[in-house]
Amino acid sequence: MTESNPTVERPLFCRFNIIAGIFITIGLWLTYLRFTGGLGAVSNLDHYNPWGFWIAFDLLCGVALAAGGYTTAAAVEIFGMKKFHAALRPAILTGFLGYSMVAFALLYDVGRPWRLPYPFVVSPGVTSVMFEVGACVALYLTVLFLEFSPTALEWIGAKKLRRIAVRLTVLLTIMGVVLSTLHQSSLGAMFLLVPSKLHPLWYSPYIPVFFFVSSIAAGLSMVIFEGTLAHNSFKDKMDEQHLKSADHIALGFGKGASFVLAAYFAIKVFGVALGNNWHLLGTNYGIWFLVEVFGFILLPCFLFAIGVREQNVKLIRWTAFLTVLGIVVNRLNVVLICFNWQLPADQRYFPHWMEIGISIFVITVGLVIYRFIVTRMPILYEHPDYKKTH
Amino acid sequence: MSSTSRRNFMKWITVAGTAAILPKGAKAHGQFDGYPNSYGVLHDTTLCIGCRSCEAACNEVNDFPQPEKPFDDKSVLDEKRQTNDKCYTVVNKYEKDNNAKSPVFRKFQCNHCKEPACASACFVGAFTKTPEGAVVYDATVCVGCRYCLIACPFYVPTYEYDEALEPRVMKCTMCHPRLLDGKLPGCVEACPQGALTFGKREDLIKTAHERIRKHPDRYIDHVYGEKEVGGTNWIYLSGIPFEEIGFHASLGTTPAPELTSGALSMVPIVIGVWPALLGGIYVMTQRKEKIAAEEKAEAVKNAVDATQATANEEMKKASEKAKQNKEKAVEKAVKEALDKATKQSGKESS
Numbered sequence: 001m002t003e004s005n006p007t008v009e010r011p012l013f014c015r016f017n018i019i020a021g022i023f024i025t026i027g028l029w030l031t032y033l034r035f036t037g038g039l040g041a042v043s044n045l046d047h048y049n050p051w052g053f054w055i056a057f058d059l060l061c062g063v064a065l066a067a068g069g070y071t072t073a074a075a076v077e078i079f080g081m082k083k084f085h086a087a088l089r090p091a092i093l094t095g096f097l098g099y100s101m102v103a104f105a106l107l108y109d110v111g112r113p114w115r116l117p118y119p120f121v122v123s124p125g126v127t128s129v130m131f132e133v134g135a136c137v138a139l140y141l142t143v144l145f146l147e148f149s150p151t152a153l154e155w156i157g158a159k160k161l162r163r164i165a166v167r168l169t170v171l172l173t174i175m176g177v178v179l180s181t182l183h184q185s186s187l188g189a190m191f192l193l194v195p196s197k198l199h200p201l202w203y204s205p206y207i208p209v210f211f212f213v214s215s216i217a218a219g220l221s222m223v224i225f226e227g228t229l230a231h232n233s234f235k236d237k238m239d240e241q242h243l244k245s246a247d248h249i250a251l252g253f254g255k256g257a258s259f260v261l262a263a264y265f266a267i268k269v270f271g272v273a274l275g276n277n278w279h280l281l282g283t284n285y286g287i288w289f290l291v292e293v294f295g296f297i298l299l300p301c302f303l304f305a306i307g308v309r310e311q312n313v314k315l316i317r318w319t320a321f322l323t324v325l326g327i328v329v330n331r332l333n334v335v336l337i338c339f340n341w342q343l344p345a346d347q348r349y350f351p352h353w354m355e356i357g358i359s360i361f362v363i364t365v366g367l368v369i370y371r372f373i374v375t376r377m378p379i380l381y382e383h384p385d386y387k388k389t390h
Numbered sequence: 391m392s393s394t395s396r397r398n399f400m401k402w403i404t405v406a407g408t409a410a411i412l413p414k415g416a417k418a419h420g421q422f423d424g425y426p427n428s429y430g431v432l433h434d435t436t437l438c439i440g441c442r443s444c445e446a447a448c449n450e451v452n453d454f455p456q457p458e459k460p461f462d463d464k465s466v467l468d469e470k471r472q473t474n475d476k477c478y479t480v481v482n483k484y485e486k487d488n489n490a491k492s493p494v495f496r497k498f499q500c501n502h503c504k505e506p507a508c509a510s511a512c513f514v515g516a517f518t519k520t521p522e523g524a525v526v527y528d529a530t531v532c533v534g535c536r537y538c539l540i541a542c543p544f545y546v547p548t549y550e551y552d553e554a555l556e557p558r559v560m561k562c563t564m565c566h567p568r569l570l571d572g573k574l575p576g577c578v579e580a581c582p583q584g585a586l587t588f589g590k591r592e593d594l595i596k597t598a599h600e601r602i603r604k605h606p607d608r609y610i611d612h613v614y615g616e617k618e619v620g621g622t623n624w625i626y627l628s629g630i631p632f633e634e635i636g637f638h639a640s641l642g643t644t645p646a647p648e649l650t651s652g653a654l655s656m657v658p659i660v661i662g663v664w665p666a667l668l669g670g671i672y673v674m675t676q677r678k679e680k681i682a683a684e685e686k687a688e689a690v691k692n693a694v695d696a697t698q699a700t701a702n703e704e705m706k707k708a709s710e711k712a713k714q715n716k717e718k719a720v721e722k723a724v725k726e727a728l729d730k731a732t733k734q735s736g737k738e739s740s
Contacts, residue, residue, distance in 0.1 A: 035555070036554050037552070037554055038550070038551055038552045043551075047548040051536065078671055110534045111536075111556075112532070113533075115531075123531040124515065125514045127510050127650075128513040129650050130535065173668075174664070174665050174669060177664060178665060181664060182661075185653070192653060193646055197543070208656075
């Protein structure tokens with residue numbers, strides 16, 4: 001789009017499309033198996049381990065890592081950090097696609113996916129934390145769709161509709177933050193019901209707060225991480241403004257993430273103190289807990305701080321990846337690794353390859369749609385007709 | 391989104407907050423009493439001989455397929471079995487060397503909690519604690535999310551993993567349809583040893599404590615299920631510590647709704663406070679930007695004015711100087727002319 005970056009030729013049978021095609025073919029076959037043979041045909045889930053890789057990775061990690069949408073929107077639109085504006089559209093897009101992938105993956109996990117609207121239209125179970133999660137995720141998906149709509153409307157040239165959509169920005173941003181606060185924390189609150197099944201070092205009355213605060217760190221880090229990936233693959237689509245602010249965004253978001261991780265570390269320590277679980281730190285689970293807290297929270301917190309101090313963008317980009325990995329480790333710990341910790345080893349869960357196959361299928365579909373949108377719509381550059389109008 | 395659905399959503403959210411504190415059937419002004427007149431079963435494990443009659447009866451009542459090994463085959467007792475989607479109850483054998491009370495048999499099935507975690511977890515309200523005491527499940531609304539399996543501290547609900555399109559959650563119903571017909575639960579009716587006693591929960595608790603009082607050597611002084619997770623309608627007596635016969639010994643006495651009520655009650659607060667706070671920050675940011683823009687404009691104006699003023703001053707000075715110079719020049723010219731005239735007149739006169 002800019003003079004300095006010649007557009008890269010993307011033929012139909014490029015390496016990306018061929019690999020994606022293979023994954024999608026396998027995924028469609030697994031889909032057939034899932035909806036003809038039931039969950040038992042494609043998963044290792046059982047009566048003791050009813051939630052597996054899909055809930056842990058696709059849902060919990062997916063939602064946490066899609067938090068870039070609300071954190072970036074809040075920073076730019078509410079806190080007025082206009083210098084991060086170039087990060088907004090990519091963050092909204094990945095948020096929207098992230099939540100769509102979560103919903104898509106859920107269709108495989110729940111027994112009767114066509115009944116997913118039941119909590120809202122047939123039989124609301126309002127005592128359930130999951131009801132709140134469902135309601136907020138459904139509403140937030142709508143909000144993200146509307147936040148994304150100006151981009152698509154610019155692409156198809158519907159100027160009038162776009163103007164209306166842009167006018168909603170602040171309202172949508174506030175709704176996005178409210179809904180995200182609620183469901184990010186409630187995803188953790190779902191585990192408040194299982195004090196006997198989740199290891200005491202991970203179970204805490206604070207778990208909703210842990211989930212919410214860590215989602216902010218995850219969101220900020222994902223914006224940096226995705227920016228790095230997009231820079232490698234779609235540099236030709238970025239305009240001067242975007243390229244110029246890339247390092248600036250990494251430094252700013254890295255600084256924010258450092259603060260948030262410090263707070264997250266502090267409340268994790270409070271969590272141990274509140275439960276008086278110090279004596280458990282010497283056990284195997286305790287060592288694993290220390291690895292999570294020091295290796296994946298405190299270490300990236302320091303590395304971000306050093307990166308910002310020394311203006312080392314490369315360090316910040318690697319630290320963002322470490323933080324993202326840490327959030328994945330945390331969610332897998334809560335749902336899988338430290339859940340049912342008292343059961344004997346032969347009754348524990350390990351994912352079937354087909355479960356991971358379906359997760360890869362879902363991510364691949366998401367990437368294909370991302371690629372389709374980024375190569376066509378004004379995400380990484382400003383549409384020439386609408387410069388400085390948003 | 392229409393305004394009606396938003397209103398409904400708000401209603402749900404508000405209800406969710408209060409409903410978490412007041413479980414279904416609670417009186418608005420007081421604590422949920424857990425249906426004191428509800429029925430339950432007392433399982434005295436010291437009387438159980440592991441004959442599996444209860445398993446056979448359960449299988450028949452619920453129309454389940456016959457298992458591989460018949461119910462009179464005692465070899466199945468050698469392994470620890472779990473209930474599943476084709477079997478609501480199992481009896482397991484617990485052996486301990488050098489113990490006169492060994493082996494002990496213990497029956498598993500749904501404990502029918504007074505305040506069930508499954509009901510607390512379900513987002514379509516598929517579980518109901520009936521006034522009769524049974525916790526029953528409604529497959530017609532179930533989405534199949536399996537949060538009930540996660541939530542249950544006793545690992546009771548199971549799921550039809552082999553069912554492709556209409557999987558159900560499967561668990562003991564305490565034979566609720568039979569109770570309504572005035573009949574006993576199938577397992578209780580079948581027990582030849584009196585190891586299972588059906589009755590009002592309150593009475594069963596008294597009976598259990600009475601047995602402990604009468605036979606302190608025979609029993610551990612604990613009625614499992616009296617207080618665990620807020621109380622269950624199935625209660626147990628044992629001669630050896632409960633954790634040795636497959637019970638979770640440290641479940642605590644907190645009922646499930648209390649675990650989540652705090653988090654749920656924060657929902658209306660977040661919905662109420664966040665928009666005002668964020669809106670306020672937005673307005674402040676806007677104001678700050680506006681003031682900054684105004685200040686910038688004023689600074690520019692001041693700078694321009696100052697430059698203009700200096701320029702004017704200089705212009706004025708310059709013109710004044712020019713005027714002075716001009717006057718001087720005129721004066722000089724006049725003087726010169728006068729001098730010249732004086733000289734000339736002097737010459738003429740001499």
